[in-house]
Amino acid sequence: xxxxxxxxxxxxxxxxxxxxxxxxxxxxxxxxxxxxxxxxxxxxxxxxxxxxxxxxxxxxxxxxxxxxxxxxxxxxxxxxxxxxxxxxxxxxxxxxxxxxxxxxxxxxxxxxxxxxxxxxxxxxxxxxxxxxxxxxxxxxxxxxxxxxxxxxxxxxxxxxxxxxxxxxxxxxxxxxxxxxxxxxxxxxxxxxxxxxxxxxxxxxxxxxxxxxxxxxxxxxxxxxxxxxxxxxxxxxxxxxxxxxxxxxxxxxxxxxxxxxx
Amino acid sequence: xxxxxxxxxxxxxxxxxxxxxxxxxxxxxxxxxxxxxxxxxxxxxxxxxxxxxxxxxxxxxxxxxxxxxxxxxxxxxxxxxxxxxxxxxxxxxxxxxxxxxxxxxxxxxxxxxxxxxxxxxxxxxxxxxxxxxxxxxxxxxxxxxxxxxxxxxxxxxxxxxxxxxxxxxxxxxxxxxxxxxxxxxxxxxxxxxxxxxxxxxxxxxxxxxxxxxxxxxxxxxxxxxxxxxxxxxxxxxxxxxxxxxxxxxxxxxxxxxxxxx
DNA sequence: CCAGCTCGGTGCGCTGTCGAACAGACTTGC
DNA sequence: GCAAGTCTGTTCGACAGCGCACCGAGCTGG
Numbered sequence: 001x002x003x004x005x006x007x008x009x010x011x012x013x014x015x016x017x018x019x020x021x022x023x024x025x026x027x028x029x030x031x032x033x034x035x036x037x038x039x040x041x042x043x044x045x046x047x048x049x050x051x052x053x054x055x056x057x058x059x060x061x062x063x064x065x066x067x068x069x070x071x072x073x074x075x076x077x078x079x080x081x082x083x084x085x086x087x088x089x090x091x092x093x094x095x096x097x098x099x100x101x102x103x104x105x106x107x108x109x110x111x112x113x114x115x116x117x118x119x120x121x122x123x124x125x126x127x128x129x130x131x132x133x134x135x136x137x138x139x140x141x142x143x144x145x146x147x148x149x150x151x152x153x154x155x156x157x158x159x160x161x162x163x164x165x166x167x168x169x170x171x172x173x174x175x176x177x178x179x180x181x182x183x184x185x186x187x188x189x190x191x192x193x194x195x196x197x198x199x200x201x202x203x204x205x206x207x208x209x210x211x212x213x214x215x216x217x218x219x220x221x222x223x224x225x226x227x228x229x230x231x232x233x234x235x236x237x238x239x240x241x242x243x244x245x246x247x248x249x250x251x252x253x254x255x256x257x258x259x260x261x
Numbered sequence: 262x263x264x265x266x267x268x269x270x271x272x273x274x275x276x277x278x279x280x281x282x283x284x285x286x287x288x289x290x291x292x293x294x295x296x297x298x299x300x301x302x303x304x305x306x307x308x309x310x311x312x313x314x315x316x317x318x319x320x321x322x323x324x325x326x327x328x329x330x331x332x333x334x335x336x337x338x339x340x341x342x343x344x345x346x347x348x349x350x351x352x353x354x355x356x357x358x359x360x361x362x363x364x365x366x367x368x369x370x371x372x373x374x375x376x377x378x379x380x381x382x383x384x385x386x387x388x389x390x391x392x393x394x395x396x397x398x399x400x401x402x403x404x405x406x407x408x409x410x411x412x413x414x415x416x417x418x419x420x421x422x423x424x425x426x427x428x429x430x431x432x433x434x435x436x437x438x439x440x441x442x443x444x445x446x447x448x449x450x451x452x453x454x455x456x457x458x459x460x461x462x463x464x465x466x467x468x469x470x471x472x473x474x475x476x477x478x479x480x481x482x483x484x485x486x487x488x489x490x491x492x493x494x495x496x497x498x499x500x501x502x503x504x505x506x507x508x509x510x511x512x513x514x515x516x517x518x519x520x521x522x
Numbered sequence: 523c524c525a526g527c528t529c530g531g532t533g534c535g536c537t538g539t540c541g542a543a544c545a546g547a548c549t550t551g552c
Numbered sequence: 553g554c555a556a557g558t559c560t561g562t563t564c565g566a567c568a569g570c571g572c573a574c575c576g577a578g579c580t581g582g
Binding site: 072074076077080082084095096098099100101104105106129131136139140142143144145146147149150151152153154156157158193233237241244245 | 333335337338341343345356357359360361362365366367390392397400401403404405406407408410411412413414415417418419454494498502505506
């Protein structure tokens with residue numbers, strides 16, 4: 001949890017923090033970011049909150065701040081669900097807006113509470129249609145997202161619950177500060193589209209291997225590389241594509257102090 | 262401009278036929294299409310041919326002509342594979358080009374032989390960066406593709422081989438003229454990422470229900486709506502999104518005669 | 523017309539996941 | 553401190569899909 005208040009970048013009330021809290025916004029040239037800032041609004045993202053409903057037109061897009069994760073999942077007629085992708089500080093929720101469809105058949109749910117920078121659809125489109133850096137960034141992000149979806153499909157087909165849990169933990173971990181996740185096995189089961197017992201069993205194995213510690217909705221990752229070794233290749237494929245396609249936190253770290261001064 | 266013989270759509274040598282053989286090209290405004298035509302080239306697409314290899318930069322993009330289907334699939338380290346999406350006359354193969362990544366971790370393979378309109382990467386980008394109708398069409402197509410991938414992930418998670426086979430046959434059928442598919446069970450098994458025996462078993466069931474007829478690499482669909490009834494909701498979700506997002510063949514049928522005159 | 527190959531059909535034991543039921547552990551609110 | 557609720561751990565039978573082995577049917581080329 002990011003609860004420090006000394007650091008100005010952590011102030012929860014200033015939209016200008018967007019420059020450091022979301023990697024897409026942070027990677028924008030200063031003028032583009034300035035054009036968006038007046039319309040950016042910080043909103044809290046509560047665990048379980050439904051950001052988009054299937055087939056419903058979106059009035060806003062969301063840039064999750066560090067530590068906030070949004071899950072895109074499809075809910076079937078019988079109520080069963082399956083996660084399609086997750087989005088954290090590296091991306092944006094609401095790509096259907098600029099892709100042209102306006103809606104998707106999937107639902108977006110907050111999977112890890114935090115904050116997000118909310119932008120009205122019209123403001124996003126205005127900037128997108130300048131065909132500048134924002135468009136390039138968003139398209140690259142979309143391609144990364146496509147890779148994640150593809151790999152989810154592959155993983156669902158071929159890999160065991162054990163492997164998928166490891167992959168999922170790692171994907172979540174990459175989007176969080178620290179090594180602790182706040183989520184029940186029930187929730188994870190819903191995301192993976194498997195039974196809760198299956199997650200219990202898989203988590204138990206990881207625990208006996210001393211890779212994680214689990215207790216009532218709180219997971220602590222003890223051995224990250226051990227977890228990577230147990231995950232299927234899917235995690236690596238997605239990770240490498242994200243690294244290749246998206247701006248790195250390091251690049252932002254270089255920039256942020258210069259702007260803050 | 263359209264130097265048509267009696268039946269322009271059937272002439273295999275005239276790139277101008279692109280206006281009727283691929284729905285994306287057909288939906289372009291005349292000026293945009295004219296700009297692309299000089300660079301368009303008709304190429305044969307042989308069954309099994311690998312159009313893109315994982316991680317390899319693309320020199321061309323392909324607009325499949327009616328009856329040609331290209332499969333995007335991921336091949337795992339152990340050789341097992343899983344299909345991520347299929348593309349036919351309604352789309353284009355090579356979206357990574359304009360999305361900005363240039364490559365994808367997946368492979369593109371011809372799943373149903375035919376022809377395609379091949380366009381050099383540079384020519385596509387030139388037109389894409391005019392930010393006109395081509396860009397809009399390609400982004401909408403990409404969103405449709407995203408839906409297909411998402412639904413593949415869901416289907417892989419929750420549905421039986423029976424249901425997936427039905428979905429897959431319908432998706433293929435939508436991209437072919439007529440009701441006959443040329444593909445062995447082995448091939449289908451590779452696409453779905455299941456055992457050949459699993460496909461045999463599922464196909465046998467469909468055959469005893471008089472929905473399809475199967476014989477040595479040739480499938481005839483006898484009862485399309487019966488097949489739809491046996492498929493999972495995934496097919497319907499994808500179909501509706503494609504109908505919603507992409508230009509309809511009917512719209513092209515309205516246009517083509519006007520241009521031919 | 524036969525040899526060789528491809529493609530499809532079938533049986534069998536194994537494993538992973540499911541569905542359901544239930545017990546124990548921890549947390550929270552009163 | 554206790555009751556109620558939430559979360560995790562475990563068990564058991566059912567079953568879909570897997571891997572393997574094998575056969576037969578149909579095409580194809582010499």
